[in-house]
Amino acid sequence: MAINWFKYSAPSTFYALAGKLIPWFAISAAMLFAVGLYIGFFVAPVDYQQGEFYRIIFIHVPASILSMFLYLVMAGYAALGLIFNTRLSAMMATAIAPTGALFAFISLWTGALWGKPMWGAWWVWDARLTSELILLFLYLGYMALHSSIDDPRRADRASALLAIVGSVNVPIIYFSVKWWNTLHQGSTIKFSGTSMHVAMQQAMFIMLAACWLYAIAIVLARVRSVILERERQTKWVAELPEVRA
Amino acid sequence: MKELTLFGMLKLVVQRDMTLAMRRRADVLTTLIFFVMVVSLFPLGVGPEMEMLRKIAPGVLWVAALLASMLSLGRLFSADHQDGTLEQMMLTPQPLAVIVLGKIIAHWMVSGLPLVLIAPVLGIQFDMQMETLGILILGLLLGTPVLSMIGGIGAALTLGLRGGGVLLSLLVLPLCIPILIFGTAAVDAVATGLSPVSHLSLLGALLVLALTFAPWVAAQALRISME
Amino acid sequence: MTGLDIWMRENPLTYVWLGSYAFALLIFVVELVLVRHKRKLTLEQIRLLREAGEED
Numbered sequence: 472m473a474i475n476w477f478k479y480s481a482p483s484t485f486y487a488l489a490g491k492l493i494p495w496f497a498i499s500a501a502m503l504f505a506v507g508l509y510i511g512f513f514v515a516p517v518d519y520q521q522g523e524f525y526r527i528i529f530i531h532v533p534a535s536i537l538s539m540f541l542y543l544v545m546a547g548y549a550a551l552g553l554i555f556n557t558r559l560s561a562m563m564a565t566a567i568a569p570t571g572a573l574f575a576f577i578s579l580w581t582g583a584l585w586g587k588p589m590w591g592a593w594w595v596w597d598a599r600l601t602s603e604l605i606l607l608f609l610y611l612g613y614m615a616l617h618s619s620i621d622d623p624r625r626a627d628r629a630s631a632l633l634a635i636v637g638s639v640n641v642p643i644i645y646f647s648v649k650w651w652n653t654l655h656q657g658s659t660i661k662f663s664g665t666s667m668h669v670a671m672q673q674a675m676f677i678m679l680a681a682c683w684l685y686a687i688a689i690v691l692a693r694v695r696s697v698i699l700e701r702e703r704q705t706k707w708v709a710e711l712p713e714v715r716a
Numbered sequence: 717m718k719e720l721t722l723f724g725m726l727k728l729v730v731q732r733d734m735t736l737a738m739r740r741r742a743d744v745l746t747t748l749i750f751f752v753m754v755v756s757l758f759p760l761g762v763g764p765e766m767e768m769l770r771k772i773a774p775g776v777l778w779v780a781a782l783l784a785s786m787l788s789l790g791r792l793f794s795a796d797h798q799d800g801t802l803e804q805m806m807l808t809p810q811p812l813a814v815i816v817l818g819k820i821i822a823h824w825m826v827s828g829l830p831l832v833l834i835a836p837v838l839g840i841q842f843d844m845q846m847e848t849l850g851i852l853i854l855g856l857l858l859g860t861p862v863l864s865m866i867g868g869i870g871a872a873l874t875l876g877l878r879g880g881g882v883l884l885s886l887l888v889l890p891l892c893i894p895i896l897i898f899g900t901a902a903v904d905a906v907a908t909g910l911s912p913v914s915h916l917s918l919l920g921a922l923l924v925l926a927l928t929f930a931p932w933v934a935a936q937a938l939r940i941s942m943e
Numbered sequence: 944m945t946g947l948d949i950w951m952r953e954n955p956l957t958y959v960w961l962g963s964y965a966f967a968l969l970i971f972v973v974e975l976v977l978v979r980h981k982r983k984l985t986l987e988q989i990r991l992l993r994e995a996g997e998e999d
Contacts, residue, residue, distance in 0.1 A: 526959050569974070588951060616887060628940040696978065714986060
């Protein structure tokens with residue numbers, strides 16, 4: 472097992488592996504999206520309090536969860552890259568950031584759209600939404616730092632450190648924002664207190680899986696471009712069929 | 717020659733940086749003036765109604781302190797970086813973290829402490845009461861060093877980069893939000909008759925956390941930037 | 944904004960679909976296009992590099 476790991480930590484082998492995996496992840500993501508949306512819209516019943524509006528959660532909640540999860544994964548790869556000095560780990564961290572940021576953005580947007588029918592305002596300083604906004608800032612800061620540094624090695628290592636510092640801060644930020652929110656009796660965007668209907672839970676879970684698979688597919692696709700760029704001077708890249716074409 | 721202890725090294729670095737800062741008194745003053753100006757902009761923007769100003773005062777003062785500290789952080793390492801002193805510092809047998817801590821302490825004494833001292837005057841402009849002013853100062857006293865320390869990490873990461881100052885703020889401000897929240901919450905607590913102790917202790921805890929880790933992280937960041 | 948409010952309450956599903964899902968779909972499509980575009984550019988860049996190298 473240990474040997475296999477290190478084989479795939481070489482950019483050239485990983486490039487090939489990723490290329491083979493992407494279609495599988497993409498197709499399963501698409502199928503799960505279809506199933507999830509079907510259950511979410513046609514099987515799950517209308518909510519007692521929120522009517523049809525609650526159906527936003529089937530994209531809002533997975534997007535939120537994924538934006539947070541991706542940040543941790545990104546920080547994990549960043550840490551691996553710093554500790555073991557593996558180039559591929561750093562490349563993965565860079566590839567994850569835009570996807571994480573976009574999920575955070577979707578979470579914020581859908582959160583606002585959910586808030587409007589519930590609270591009458593496009594934005595309420597709900598603790599979770601506010602933390603999500605700060606998470607978006609952390610992603611943007613990471614990407615800004617990485618693109619400001621010309622030397623790729625320094626860029627990778629500096630943004631890796633930033634990602635790790637950020638991930639340590641995320642629980643502190645979340646806790647303090649929650650405190651701040653209750654202090655000021657802010658509104659909480661929450662699903663109805665009653666337990667969720669089984670179909671709602673199913674739809675939520677399926678959509679979460681769909682987003683997760685989509686994220687893997689798109690990150691793998693992005694990291695392939697990153698690998699190509701970093702390894703452009705090497706022989707194995709020069710001999711790739713897509714380059715020779 | 718007498719060998720230099722860690723504490724001796726710290727003292728040396730602090731003294732050196734303070735001396736250098738004193739030679740460029742203008743830099744120190746501009747941070748202070750910026751702080752005063754930003755605070756004064758708010759009443760101009762939102763109107764002079766005392767009731768409202770009293771409510772927003774802690775928030776305004778804290779945000780202005782945050783921004784003013786950000787401004788001066790770019791200078792933390794840049795001068796030494798440009799004349800090669802930073803490289804020398806990285807080659808000394810003493811841990812780089814100690815040197816970094818010394819520089820951050822000096823930076824705070826020159827950019828953070830003056831803000832803390834002038835804040836009560838500005839607070840009075842916002843009709844803040846005596847007890848709230850006291851808690852404000854205490855909070856700033858605990859919080860501004862943390863700002864300097866987190867800022868030190870940011871300054872190390874953005875060393876020598878174009879667009880450095882704004883990028884630095886972009887990186888550091890989200891990380892400073894908990895301090896902002898607890899600092900203002902402490903003042904609000906006193907204003908409504910509750911105890912500010914929990915908020916202030918959280919600030920204290922963050923200070924201890926920062927003191928323990930930030931200099932070391934900033935030193936790592938410096939090494940990354942200087943490779 | 945009350946016109947929007949009324950429309951929203953009368954067409955909740957359309958609101959949800961257009962506002963959230965269509966939007967999310969748009970983001971995904973944009974992301975996909977960006978990734979593919981980046982790949983295209985990178986491949987072109989490498990080809991140019993190869994040709995420049997082969998001229999020596």
